Amino acid sequence: MGLFDYSNAADSVEPLQEITFLADLSSEDWARVLKIVKSRVFRAGDDLIRAGDKDDSFYILTSGEVEVTIGDKVLATIPEGSVFGEISFFDGALRSATIRAKSKGSAVRVTRDDLDTLAAWEPEIARKMLFDLGRVLAMRLRWTTRLAAS
Numbered sequence: 277m278g279l280f281d282y283s284n285a286a287d288s289v290e291p292l293q294e295i296t297f298l299a300d301l302s303s304e305d306w307a308r309v310l311k312i313v314k315s316r317v318f319r320a321g322d323d324l325i326r327a328g329d330k331d332d333s334f335y336i337l338t339s340g341e342v343e344v345t346i347g348d349k350v351l352a353t354i355p356e357g358s359v360f361g362e363i364s365f366f367d368g369a370l371r372s373a374t375i376r377a378k379s380k381g382s383a384v385r386v387t388r389d390d391l392d393t394l395a396a397w398e399p400e401i402a403r404k405m406l407f408d409l410g411r412v413l414a415m416r417l418r419w420t421t422r423l424a425a426s
Contacts, residue, residue: 318340335361339356
């Protein structure tokens with residue numbers, strides 16, 4: 277469904293398909309998450325994240341597509357079901373890229389405080405969330421490393 281194919285990441289420098297974030301979460305578990313986080317609706321062309329901004333949240337794209345840009349260069353497209361903003365979520369540094377909506381859609385914003393609340397009330401869901409974020413980061417780094425080496 278989009279940016280990277282994690283099953284083929286070791287063999288390819290092409291951005292292929294990406295896993296769906298928290299694909300194995302039940303609808304009941306998603307309902308628990310949605311009670312804690314905030315949703316955001318956007319239109320094509322809206323900037324959801326701007327390079328250089330300070331923010332410690334990440335987003336789960338629930339519908340639509342977004343583009344990762346630096347300046348005028350589009351680096352990647354992120355599809356529905358994936359995440360973005362995870363680097364600043366973890367390191368607290370300024371945003372490294374702009375995320376612009378390619379189509380209308382919606383996303384769920386998860387802050388560090390939201391994750392703390394989720395960890396207190398639903399620790400297994402929070403654990404799954406962190407491991408999925410770690411897997412996304414690792415696979416994106418592997419893909420980027422292979423792309424840079426080619």
